Amino acid sequence: MIVCVAVVGHENNPLYLQSFTEADDALKLHHIVHSSLDVIDERVNNPKKSGSTLNETFLGLLYPTENYKVYGYLTNTKVKLIMVMTDLDVKDADVRSFFRRFHAAYVDAVSNPFHVPGKTTTSKSFGQRVGSMVKSFGPGATA
Amino acid sequence: MGREVAESCVDGVIMEMVSAYCNRFYSSKPELAARRIEAIGFQVGHQLSERYTMERPRFSDHLEAIKFICKDFWSELFKKQIDNLKTNHRGTFVLQDNQFRWLTHISIDASPDNVEASQQDSSSPTSNNAAQFTSMHLYFPCGIIRGALTNLGIPCAVSADISNLPACSFVVRIKA
Numbered sequence: 107m108i109v110c111v112a113v114v115g116h117e118n119n120p121l122y123l124q125s126f127t128e129a130d131d132a133l134k135l136h137h138i139v140h141s142s143l144d145v146i147d148e149r150v151n152n153p154k155k156s157g158s159t160l161n162e163t164f165l166g167l168l169y170p171t172e173n174y175k176v177y178g179y180l181t182n183t184k185v186k187l188i189m190v191m192t193d194l195d196v197k198d199a200d201v202r203s204f205f206r207r208f209h210a211a212y213v214d215a216v217s218n219p220f221h222v223p224g225k226t227t228t229s230k231s232f233g234q235r236v237g238s239m240v241k242s243f244g245p246g247a248t249a
Numbered sequence: 250m251g252r253e254v255a256e257s258c259v260d261g262v263i264m265e266m267v268s269a270y271c272n273r274f275y276s277s278k279p280e281l282a283a284r285r286i287e288a289i290g291f292q293v294g295h296q297l298s299e300r301y302t303m304e305r306p307r308f309s310d311h312l313e314a315i316k317f318i319c320k321d322f323w324s325e326l327f328k329k330q331i332d333n334l335k336t337n338h339r340g341t342f343v344l345q346d347n348q349f350r351w352l353t354h355i356s357i358d359a360s361p362d363n364v365e366a367s368q369q370d371s372s373s374p375t376s377n378n379a380a381q382f383t384s385m386h387l388y389f390p391c392g393i394i395r396g397a398l399t400n401l402g403i404p405c406a407v408s409a410d411i412s413n414l415p416a417c418s419f420v421v422r423i424k425a
Contacts, residue, residue: 116402161306182302183400209303217296223400
């Protein structure tokens with residue numbers, strides 16, 4: 107199950123964070139998301155060590171904690187998309203396609219002429235779209 | 250995917266935007282009008298670059314990003330690529346488009362006496378006005394290029410040169 111998705115701007119400023127748990131854990135999730143930013147920096151600056159394909163947007167599993175796995179995605183415009191999930195065995199391809207759709211939703215949200223670049227995304231339709239993407243990801247991955 | 254809009258409508262909107270800013274909102278302050286038009290272009294370029302770089306790996310250096318602007322970005326906007334790219338390898342790039350689409354539909358008042366005047370003396374007020382009028386239309390594409398590059402992490406200044414129409418050169422100076 108996806109616990110939370112987040113968008114972080116090019117100056118590591120939080121742009122969007124949505125948790126999908128019942129509990130009041132936004133602060134904890136903020137902490138998890140922001141500690142993953144260092145891992146992203148490290149991946150991007152030492153591409154050889156990570157062994158992944160050079161400059162690919164999808165960064166793969168950033169780090170596992172006891173309860174969560176954190177995945178990252180870095181766009182060309184240095185916007186970081188981060189996803190925190192609890193599933194233990196999940197296919198990379200599923201995560202990759204999730205991020206692609208998440209990115210598309212983000213692009214549509216910032217293409218709104220009333221959106222101010224660098225400000226948090228408050229668009230309701232973006233929230234709904236992400237919500238439905240997260241819902242459809244859960245059962246598909248566990249089934 | 251791929252909603253389309255008629256090119257003539259886009260042309261019309263852009264020309265009307267330029268003339269509204271130049272003649273109605275800031276008729277006495279052309280510099281201010283130019284700044285506002287450039288700012289609109291900046292936002293457009295900023296948003297377009299986000300969309301058009303969606304399916305590609307990240308750029309490793311400035312030249313790759315500039316090449317992206319010349320090839321894919323220009324093709325998306327104008328259905329053609331930049332014709333010539335020059336660089337001094339020190340942060341200045343010159344992008345030349347031999348047939349810049351947004352200038353091909355601009356006509357300058359060519360009544361007989363105007364033509365005569367400009368033939369007699371190229372620095373006559375008429376041809377100066379014409380050049381100024383045309384250059385107003387170039388702040389928008391300059392802003393688009395600057396917005397796109399800034400969003401890709403390359404702060405820069407962009408200016409346009411129209412010494413031989415309808416060819417048009419955009420000079421990109423990357424800020425160190």
